[in-house]
Amino acid sequence: MPKLTVDGQELEVPEGATVLQACELAGKEIPRFCYHERLSIAGNCRMCLVEVKPGPPKPQASCALPAAEGQEIRTDSEMVKTAREGVMEFLLINHPLDCPICDQGGECDLQDQSMAYGRGATRYDANKRAVTEKYMGPLIKTVMTRCIHCTRCVRFSEEIAGVDEIGALYRGEDMQITTYLEQAAAHELSANVIDLCPVGALTSRPYAFEARPWELKKTLSIDVSDAVGANIRLDSRGREVMRALPRINDDVNEEWLSDKGRYQVDGLTKRRLDKVFMRKRGKLAESSWDEAFKAIAKAKPGKNVAAIAGDMVDCETMFAAKALLGAMGSKLLEGRQTGMDYDVSNLAAVNFNTTFAGIETADAILIVGSHVRWEAALVNARIRKAVKNGAQVFVVGPKWETTYPATFLGEDLSVLNRIPKALGDAMKKAERPAVILGGAALAQGALGAGLKLVDKFKLVKDGWNGFNVMHFSAARMGGLMLGYAQKNGMADVVKAKPKVVFSLGADEMDFEPFVDALKVYIGHHGDKGAHAADIILPAASYAEKDGTYVNTEGRVQFAEKAVFAPGDAREDWTILRALADALGVSVGFDSFAELQAAMIKAVPALGEEGLADFGDLPKADSKAKAEGTIAAYPIKDFYLTNPIARASATMQQCSAELIHGEELAEAAE
Amino acid sequence: MAFLGKIFTWWNGATIGTLLNSWRTGEKVGTDAQGNTYYRAKKTKEGARERRWVIYEGANDASRIPVEWHGWMHGSFDDVPESNLPPAKIWEVDYTPNATGTADAYRPAGALERGGKRAKATGDYEAWAPDS
Secondary structure, eight states, X not given: OOEEEEXXXXXXXXXXXXXXXXXXXXXXXXXXXXXXXXXXXXXXXXTTEEEEESSOSSOEXXXXXXXXXXXXXXXXXXXXXXXXXXXXXXXXXXXOSOGGGOTTTTSOHHHHHHHHHSOSSOOOOSOOOOOOOOOOOSSEEEOGGGOOOOOHHHHIIIIIIOOOOOEEESOGGGOEEEOXXXXXXXXXXXXXXXXXXXXXXXXXXXXXXXXXXXXXXXEEEXXXXXXXXXXXXXXXXXTEEEEEEEOOBTTTTBTOOOHHHHHGGGGGGSSBOOSEEEEETTEEEEEOHHHHHHHHHHTOXXXXXXXEEOSSOOHHHHHHHHHHHHHHTOOEEEOOTTOOOOOOSSGGGGSXXXXXHHHTTOSEEEEESOOHHHHOHHHHXXXXXXXXXXXXXXXXXXXOOOSSOOEEOOSBGGGGTSOOHHHHHHHHXXXXXXXXXXXXXXXXXXXXXXXXXXXXXXXXXTTXXXXXEOOOOTTHHHHHHTTOOOTTTHHHHHHTOOSEEEEESOOSSOOGGGTTSEEEEEESBOSHXXXXXXXXXXXXXXXXXXXXXEOTTOEEEEEOOOSOOSTTOBOHHHHHHHHHHHTTOOOSXXXXXXXXXXXXXXXXXXXXXXXXXXXXXXXXXXXXXXXXXXOOOSOSOGGGSSHHHHHOHHHXXXXXXXXXXXXXXXXXX | OHHHHHHHOOSBSOOHHHHHHHHHHEEEEEEOTTOOEEEEESOOOTTSOOOEEEEOSSBOOGGGSOHHHHHHHTTSOXXXXXXXXXXXXXXXXXXXXXXXXXXXXXXXXXXXXXXXXXXXXXXXXXXXXXXX
């Protein structure tokens, strides 16, 4: 623990800290462009210069200088001030005066720091450098003349995303950041370079010239595009969500966000359900709330009523539906739309127990039936970190492009019964072994066989639980906690022949078996569910209501309402509350606060933000055997997994260009 | 009638007082295409700006001063425009009177004078329709 002084203030810093970190610990602000906490140190912007004694009599780049015993650091001396002014002047020599027409304006590091640390005026009157435009795909807009060569984007692609897509050509002043062959950056975290870029060289293409940061209302929310539950900030203007940005949460998403979570928000203004529809003579026609409620009451469902939860609903909606069904005497609740029927008697067995932060420290990981890159892009980045620290990764299932070295063990699940030697050895040697079961494995009934691995690989140790199940629906864990599961999954609901089926934004389910039932769709987007429904009640999307979400590691998180739902649409719980009146039952709540209180009373874990405690893993059934093969993963197209994304023009373009791009090019030839 | 009008109205041309004052202290400088007459003071105090004024032919509307005389009125140049400025270009449009306060004044869409009806807003979201 070296002891040093910063501006006369004595302090002790951790071993291995840099001078920049020491200055930050002392509460000093050090301007920087290239340095980033989560990336490697480059030291090429020179903005973080400080005066250090002992050492050469010149300012030194603090980000790349290790803190040492007895250093005397000055951040406020004349030398530091002139050094910063000099660096800033050099950076601005080739930076265009674009601020009024630049999308980064108002949230630009260069703008802020030139105000704080730059000279008042320029002494430069020669021509500025110009750089040819680059193409980086449908999400990233480039104005490379503005680039200051910090190389954050290059380091992000290489280190975090694990793809060699962005790099630098040429040297010195002529250096250019490019994707080499003008190809699109096609990985799932590509748009994070936009946040990283300290200037306006990489900006958001769908958001180009849409709004200025100071005119946006910021709302703290949770991403529902996958089960990671990334913490996001929704920036809205008027009643439109303009963009979603990641918030920093080291336990969940660090400071990244998947492209889908970031760019599906433009789908919130497309294909919206804003009116009540009713099927009359086989055709959906506009109707009124009153008429629709009367029609539902006329169906006289009595006890024969079921509710299917969609992938993006919040816990409050699910609880309100549960209360409604409970008041009518039914328990037909199901959320696993595609018919999965794994055992949920112990939720610890279907939870991501290691936690996302924990999986980083694993040293041997077995992934069974999960396309982690598409099902949880941010978890994939974590696994890559583990691999960089020496972890070995094995995958059972069809091949997918990993961003780290991984051994594929084939598609046959029976390898779980007879463990290959390489896998067995790695797991035996590992101090922190982890197994991740994905949706494709659960669909094949591999949960029992997976639990047998707990004993075999000693996954549970002191302070370590290496058994994980990875879901990819934001509503899944919350739904399971609220009892949205039948013993045999959807089959039980079908067998019960309900007279009325409430679909809470469920679009992936099969409506065919419910031909005789009155299908009521309570959702926000016109997708498969709306087309199949008999009555459509317009509801609010995740941006338009307060709600609790539980991610796949059992983390309870609360999202706030950013904008109002369009047209006649109402928040889901109010619809269900009104339905209770129409059906003549009492659900026991009249306001959102009462609903939440009732929900927390029923499931106390939902009342506390943070990891829910599901207790110990169940004993494995010794007779459980893994059978069958994993033919394909449930996600066919990363960009089009939910109704919002399917409505989003940006996501459609991404899907066409980045996933089906090669097919399109071939078709054109 | 014209005489009575001169006494009792002030909105067409000069009042009797102005005419008297112009005759006594003013010196006629010129007339523009619309017939407005321009005057300047006979005597100017040492160091003070020369007083210049116009008597309109018809309605008293400052926007009727044509561009060439506008410069002279505001002291941009001292010579009379005819001898000072280049001839008018063919693309110069004729004078249009200021319509403010008249029936021809501009009314934005939705103004009560235009029926008070606004064009329907297109909406900030796209609604779903069952046959889409």
